[in-house]
Amino acid sequence: MTVIPPMEPWTVQQVDPQRMKTMAALLRDPYPIHWDPESVRDDLHRGRTVNQGPLNLAYIANMLMAWAGDGSIRRLTARFHGHVVAGDIVTASGSVDEVIVLEGETRARCSVRLLRGDEVMVSGTAEVALERPADPSSLPPFPEESA
Amino acid sequence: MTASATPAPTDEEIAALVGHRFAGGERKVEHWENWLLTDCTQRPPMSGGLLHPVVLFHVPIQAASTSIGEIFSICGGGAAGSVTLLGYEWDFLAPLIEDVVYRGDGGIVDANRCRDSSGVILHDDICFVIELLDPTDRTVARVTTRWRFLR
Numbered sequence: 667m668t669v670i671p672p673m674e675p676w677t678v679q680q681v682d683p684q685r686m687k688t689m690a691a692l693l694r695d696p697y698p699i700h701w702d703p704e705s706v707r708d709d710l711h712r713g714r715t716v717n718q719g720p721l722n723l724a725y726i727a728n729m730l731m732a733w734a735g736d737g738s739i740r741r742l743t744a745r746f747h748g749h750v751v752a753g754d755i756v757t758a759s760g761s762v763d764e765v766i767v768l769e770g771e772t773r774a775r776c777s778v779r780l781l782r783g784d785e786v787m788v789s790g791t792a793e794v795a796l797e798r799p800a801d802p803s804s805l806p807p808f809p810e811e812s813a
Numbered sequence: 814m815t816a817s818a819t820p821a822p823t824d825e826e827i828a829a830l831v832g833h834r835f836a837g838g839e840r841k842v843e844h845w846e847n848w849l850l851t852d853c854t855q856r857p858p859m860s861g862g863l864l865h866p867v868v869l870f871h872v873p874i875q876a877a878s879t880s881i882g883e884i885f886s887i888c889g890g891g892a893a894g895s896v897t898l899l900g901y902e903w904d905f906l907a908p909l910i911e912d913v914v915y916r917g918d919g920g921i922v923d924a925n926r927c928r929d930s931s932g933v934i935l936h937d938d939i940c941f942v943i944e945l946l947d948p949t950d951r952t953v954a955r956v957t958t959r960w961r962f963l964r
Contacts, residue, residue, distance in 0.1 A: 678855055685853045692850055693871040696882045697896070719898040720870035724854035727866040736860045737908055745900040790900075 670774065670796065675759040676729035683715050683752035693718065706751075714751035722750050722788050726778045729758035734794045740773060744790035748782075756782050760792065772796045821934050821964040822889040827924050830888065830939060834920035838878035841914045842868055864909040870901075873943035873956045876917025887921075888939050890962035899938065899959035907953040909945075915953065919943030922957075934964045 683701075690700045695718065698705035703713040723744045730739055750756055760778035767773070773795050780788035842850075842864055851858050851865045859865050864872075874880060890896050909915075923940035938961050945954040 682855070685855070688849060689853045692846060692853070694875070694880055694882075695871075697885075718870075719901075720867050721854060723870075723901060724865065724867040728854055728856045731856075731866075737863045739866050740905050742866065742903045742905075743901065746898050 670762055670765065671733065673733045673760050675757050676725060676732055677755065677757040678725055679755055681717050681750055681752055681754045681756060686715055686717055689718050689721055711751055714753060717750040719746050722780050725756060725758040726780055726788065729760060730792055730794050734796055738795045739792060740795055741793035742790065744788050746788055748785065748787050750782060750787050754782050756780050756787060824926060827926050827937050830921045830924040832920065833887065835877035835879040837918050838876055839914050839916050840872050840876035841912055842872060844911050847911050862911045864911060866903065868909060869903045869954055869956050873917050873919065873945055876915055876945060877919050877943050888937065888962050895963045897961040897963065899961050902957040904955040906955065907951065909954060913947060915945040915947060917943055917945055936964055937962045
């Protein structure tokens with residue numbers, strides 16, 4: 667029987683506009699809402715740049731990897747419900763819905779979310795391996811569920 | 814959100830997006846880039862040369878020899894506030910490792926136009942899928958991305 671440790675919430679105390687700029691450069695993302703406060707002077711954003719969607723999902727990935735280890739994520743799905751902006755405090759959290767064994771690998775199927783206060787900014791699902799070999803560079807392909 | 818000021822593509826142009834293939838190509842992520850990406854996510858560097866999962870946003874796009882800007886252009890959008898990320902499905906089929914050259918292959922698989930009850934175009938939802946293959950041609954990751962282009 668697999669003993670599943672608790673999945674701890676993972677909080678970003680301040681979404682950082684400087685990191686958005688670095689991310690925009692790495693992604694080659696020309697969309698100015700991520701790096702130019704002048705492009706988000708509307709009443710909703712008030713000059714606060716918009717965090718990239720993949721960064722919001724990355725916070726959820728970080729929460730999952732803090733729980734099950736780097737390289738444990740097998741599948742992530744996400745829906746985006748609103749803009750996370752510079753200065754926001756957001757918390758990634760999740761819960762295990764089901765434990766499965768796939769070709770000898772024990773996996774947890776989880777519901778995941780990113781919250782700003784009580785507001786759901788990202789929701790989705792994850793499939794996470796709970797037992798893995800230690801050396802990721804020597805890993806064979808992950809077993810894939812047949813359609 | 815504000816709609817784009819540029820004219821919306823025609824129905825035919827939207828329908829013709831389905832089946833568009835990206836040119837394809839190769840991409841590797843070096844340690845410095847993985848380090849910076851991981852730092853952007855506000856956690857310590859990854860262990861064992863593993864790539865941070867967030868690479869599945871841009872590496873498949875770049876490996877397929879396209880770009881966010883080009884996809885915006887193909888889909889007739891890109892003005893500030895005119896594009897909304899609807900969602901992702903990321904499948905990790907094998908470990909993704911620094912300094913490995915991955916090949917990208919994919920294209921647009923779905924395009925749906927939405928109108929209001931009076932026939933005014935509201936938005937177009939575009940979906941593209943890209944696979945990453947390792948040097949042995951094994952598929953190691955598959956990404957499905959959905960964007961909404963407000964009109």
